[in-house]
Amino acid sequence: MAKEVFTILLQPTINKLHKMSTDIGGMRHNYKEREDIFLEKDLVSKEPFNQFKAWFDEACTRKEILEPNAMCLSTATKDGHPSARFVLCKGYGKEGFKFFTHYGSTKAKQMEENPYVAATFYWEILNRSVRIEGVVEKLSEEESTKYFHSRPTPSQIAVYIGDQSSPIESRDVLYEREKVVEAEYKKPGKEIPRPKFWGGYIIRPHSVEFWQGQRDRLHDRIKFRKPKEGEVPDEKILHQGEDGWVFERISP
Secondary structure (H helix, E strand, O other): OHHHHHHHHHHHHHHHHHHHOOOHHHOOOOOEOHHHOOOHHHOOOOOHHHHHHHHHHHHHOOOOOOOOOEEEEEEEOOOOOEEEEEEEOOEEEOOEEEEEEEOOOHHHHHHHHOOEEEEEEEEHHHOEEEEEEEEEEEOOHHHHHHHHOOOOHHHHHHHHHOOOOOOOOOHHHHHHHHHHHHHHHOOOOOOOOOOOOEEEEEEEEEEEEEEEOEOOOOOEEEEEEOOOOOOOOOOOOEEEOOOOOEEEEOOO
């Protein structure tokens, strides 16, 4: 009897918890219609960088996409333990994809141990994603300095405030450091020097995949990659691209 009374008293709370839970397994999103497929004939280029530019430029025109240059950067330790975070791509071209960060950060330490990285762009409103895999290298001191001085003054100051990825007692610590740095550098006509512990990287890709979601889940995936030694395109599954690239359709 006591157990039944206890259950009755708890029932409103149990019902509330059930309502708060989300059926993640039942989540579905309708992507593009079948007539809006992404075929090989739709490629604007037979190499990945101009194809990326076409998709990126379209993403930049959509006001719903606040940061079209945001990409999830995945790194790993030398033992293969992965981690991922979003960074902003600050340049791209046939040489690769560029970003900047603190050299003492977790990602920088992992890239020092293991230069193989992956990056993913995802533009939800367009139902498109671009996956990049390759090797990362540091940019030159000159390029890092040039970009640093192109940043707004508060962004330059922020580089000095936090020892990225290191534990701190509270947010107040950052405010106190900010006051000290501003007193030192936020003066009219004074150039803020780029610290040696901050700079840029470039991902030199060996594969770039273009993904477009479809309503029927037969998603379109066209992958550009560097050919393996002795590999010859058959123009049926593997197609000859440009600038040393080949491309193929990947099963969804």
